Amino acid sequence: MENNIYKYRVLLKMSQEELAKKCHVSRQTINAIENNKYNPSLKLAFNLSDVLNTSVDDLFIRENVNRSD
Incomplete structure (x- = not known):
């Protein structure tokens, strides 16, 4: 699973x-x-999002998600 942790971490220096x-x-x-x-575990993912002041959805990029509309 890809993520944006580096980006948010650098933004917060x-x-x-x-x-x-x-x-x-x-x-x-x-x-x-x-x-x-x-x-990361779900608990760690939420901890990361809290510390980085963003949502779990913004931190992690789901791959190959098939959604039926």
Whole structure:
């Protein structure tokens, strides 16, 4: 799953380490999420959105979603 975490983190002038501390995870976890190597739990996704002052929908880009209208 792709994401916009890097974009929002940079807008807030926050380092990976600062974001990690605020979300109670390691810097390596933030790095892996930003590089699309790890999908966060739902709880962590909401924590990230809270810390980055945005919605989960704005942070994460769903791929191949088939919706019936």
